[in-house]
Structure formats: C-alpha cells, structure tokens
Amino acid sequence: QxxxxxxxxxxxxxxxxxxxxxxxxxxxxxxxxxxYQQFPGKxxxxxxxxxxxxxxxxxxxxxxxxxxxxxxxxLHIMDSQPGDSATYFCAATGSRLTFGxxxxxxxxx
Amino acid sequence: NAxxxxxxxxxxxxxxxxxxxxxxxxxxxxxxxxYRQLPEEGLKFMVxxxxxxxxxxxxxxxxxxxxxxxxxGPSILRIQQVVRGDSxxxxxxxxxxxxxxxEQFFGPGTRLTVx
Numbered sequence: 001q002x003x004x005x006x007x008x009x010x011x012x013x014x015x016x017x018x019x020x021x022x023x024x025x026x027x028x029x030x031x032x033x034x035x036y037q038q039f040p041g042k043x044x045x046x047x048x049x050x051x052x053x054x055x056x057x058x059x060x061x062x063x064x065x066x067x068x069x070x071x072x073x074x075l076h077i078m079d080s081q082p083g084d085s086a087t088y089f090c091a092a093t094g095s096r097l098t099f100g101x102x103x104x105x106x107x108x109x
Numbered sequence: 110n111a112x113x114x115x116x117x118x119x120x121x122x123x124x125x126x127x128x129x130x131x132x133x134x135x136x137x138x139x140x141x142x143x144y145r146q147l148p149e150e151g152l153k154f155m156v157x158x159x160x161x162x163x164x165x166x167x168x169x170x171x172x173x174x175x176x177x178x179x180x181x182g183p184s185i186l187r188i189q190q191v192v193r194g195d196s197x198x199x200x201x202x203x204x205x206x207x208x209x210x211x212e213q214f215f216g217p218g219t220r221l222t223v224x
Contacts, residue, residue, distance in 0.1 A: 096142075102151045
C-alpha cells in the first residue's frame with residue numbers, strides 16, 4: 001500500500017518533443033506528490049510538486065496532471081531539451097516520502 | 110548558504126568492516142532523513158531523525174544498521190559488519206520542519222562499495 005509505481009523505465013525523446021512519465025499509487029493517505037530530477041552522481045532535486053486538491057500544475061515547460069479518482073499522476077515535459085536528460089522520480093508523501101522506481105530520460109539533439 | 114553536505118562521497122570497505130556515513134543538514138534544518146538507492150532503483154526510505162531523537166526507523170534493517178543525530182555535529186548512519194549487498198548510494202535529506210508539504214533537500218550522496 002506504500003508503493004508508487006512509475007513507468008516507463010526508460011524514455012527516449014527527440015529534441016522539441018513531449019516527454020510523458022506516469023505514476024500510480026494506492027495509499028489514499030498520500031497528500032503531496034513531488035517530482036524529483038536526478039543527474040548522474042548527484043542527489044535528487046525537487047522539480048515540481050502538486051497537492052491532490054489540484055488537477056494540474058504548470059511551471060515553465062513542466063506540468064503535473066493529477067487524477068485523484070484514478071490515483072494516477074503524470075509529468076509532462078514540453079519542448080524537451082538535451083539538458084533535460086536525467087532520471088526522474090515521482091514520489092508521494094504522507095508520513096514519509098515514497099519514491100517510484102525512476103525513469104531514465106534521454107533527449108536526443 | 111551551503112546545501113546538505115555528505116561525506117565521504119565515496120567509501121570502499123571490505124566485508125566485515127564498519128562504514129560511517131556523515132550528513133550535515135542545511136543551516137536551520139533540524140529534520141534529517143536517510144535513503145538508500147540501489148543501482149537502477151528508486152530511493153528507499155531508511156530513517157527519519159530530529160536532533161537527539163529517532164522519529165521513524167521503519168525502513169532501516171533491524172541488524173547492523175544504526176543512525177543518530179546528536180545535539181552537536183552531523184547525523185551519522187553506521188553500518189556494522191558490511192556485506193556486499195550493502196553496496197549502494199546513501200542519500201541524506203533535510204527539511205526545516207516536519208510535514209508532508211515541506212521540501213526535503215538532498216545531499217550529493219555517499220557511494221558505498223563493499224569488496
């Protein structure tokens with residue numbers, strides 16, 4: 001019940017394309033859903049986050065879509081750039097932070 | 110304003126030795142969290158500490174692992190009698206206050222290799 005399932009495991013997108021990463025959860029006690037970006041050899045850094053009372057949040061090229069009834073949320077990266085190449089983790093928190101398995105995104109020039 | 114600091118960045122130990130990982134939270138942060146990341150996997154929660162108190166250690170193995178966050182000095186994650194399966198990246202995060210909506214700031218991690 002504490003799991004967060006993330007897909008796909010890896011994603012290759014052309015420069016300028018849209019990257020979409022999906023996550024699903026089971027625990028309805030989760031009340032905050034952040035996305036983290038991690039570059040090789042670095043720690044995760046918060047990218048964008050959403051609360052369950054909001055269906056969408058946009059910050060620049062990054063958008064979170066949230067479907068509370070389906071217990072699913074997704075990250076959309078518009079106009080993907082080679083510099084976006086990294087591993088992305090969705091997460092959910094109630095009493096503690098639970099991470100998805102991660103998606104390795106590669107944006108080809 | 111320095112971020113979360115972890116040292117060492119890389120640590121090599123032989124089976125049976127002890128590993129000590131240190132974490133200095135961001136200034137003003139009194140909540141520290143430790144996570145473990147195995148290759149090609151997400152981060153797994155291990156333990157949550159406040160100054161001088163362990164709040165939640167439900168993710169930490171019952172044997173060989175311990176953590177502390179003393180009144181003075183960094184938080185320490187200690188692994189006794191390391192085994193090859195302990196090889197992983199260990200990340201520390203800190204936050205200024207507790208609660209779901211508060212961002213956890215992560216350090217660069219300590220990569221532990223057990224030979």
